[in-house]
Amino acid sequence: MAPEYILETTGLSKNYGRIHAVRSLDLAIEKGGVFGLLGPNGSGKTTTLGMLLGVTVPSAGSFRWFSEDDSASQRRRIGAILEKPNFYPHLNAWKNLVLVAMIKGVPRDRISAVLERVGLYERRFDKFRTYSLGMKQRLAIASALLADPEVLVLDEPTNGLDPQGIADIRRLVREIGDMGKTIILASHLLDEVQKVCTRFAILRRGELIHQGRVDDDFSEKIVVEIASVNGERLTEVLSAHGSLLSLEKGEERVIASFKQGVTMEEIGSYLFEQRIALTHLALVKKNLEEQFLEIVEKSK
Ligand SMILES: Nc1ncnc2c1ncn2[C@@H]1O[C@H](COP(=O)(O)OP(=O)(O)OP(=O)(O)O)[C@@H](O)[C@H]1O
Ligand SMILES: [Mg+2]
DSSP: OOOOOEEEEEEEEEEETEEEEEEEEEEEEEESEEEEOOOOOSSHHHHHHHHTTTTSOOSSSEEEEBOOOHHHHHTTTEEOSSSSSSOOOOOHHHHHHHHHHHHHTOOHHHHHHHHHHHGGGGGSSSSSGGOOOOHHHHHHHHHHHTTTOEEEEEESTTTTHHHHHHHHHHHHHOOOOOOOOTTEESSOOOOHHHOOOOOOOEEEETTEEEEEHHHHHOOEEEEEEEESOOOOHHHHHHOOOOOOHHHHHHOOOOOEEETOOOOOHHHHHHHTTTTTOEEOOOOOOOOHHHHHHHHHTTTO
């Protein structure tokens, strides 16, 4: 079955004078899951999302949401947080969302559900200005969810948050993705995209240099090919290693997968300590950064 696309762009471009912020972007985003737009500062992520949300006028190219031409009803199917959330500081979360519900023409009875969804229900009567940065960001997500959109667009939702706040937002994004909504998330953090997203695209200087599945391109495992004169003893010793994930026995070599963080040096010295005479030891899969650099290299 052909995939259903929630968004397609064709030659989408934006110039600011002589700056090519986005260069002829051809993106196709499938329905469902969390899509990561990964790129360093200034690579054109916000400009791209701005065009898709109708706040930035493209210089060239086009895009289609839900395989339809642009219409007002379409916009209601998209929830977004582009800029810093704008709430009234002296009002509590509940009242702020009542105002948003009025503007969006959404029934008020959605408010409790979205506050619960983002874990702010207990704190709903506290003033917005007393909220932590992470709570403010979660309220912004609640607000974007009010009209029950099919797509949620988030621009760097974990920027400026502490590790706990980052973990909370990432979990929330994954949970919203699991609810069947499609999420488009811009991030400059490789590990964020790897942890949160199912599919991703890499932008560099406004150009799309790669599109793929996170599972295919980034696996957290360290995979090593090992051979020894005594194969039986080798598998025995490897099986006893605390970070071993799996072991595949070949004719002459075994393929061992280890948890991320394990290094070749560690594996080598572990086997040496166990008196295994190696005839072969080679890295098959690389760590996250190495895998990323490989993708970037290939695109050159
Ligand atoms: N309103 C504007 N006027 C002029 N140049 C702009 C404007 N907005 C963006 N740019 C330029 O376009 C390029 C892409 O910027 P953009 O904000 O889209 O990048 P980004 O990937 O979102 O970066 P960041 O990770 O820092 O948020 C940059 O060179 C930026 O300076
Ligand atoms: Mg940006």
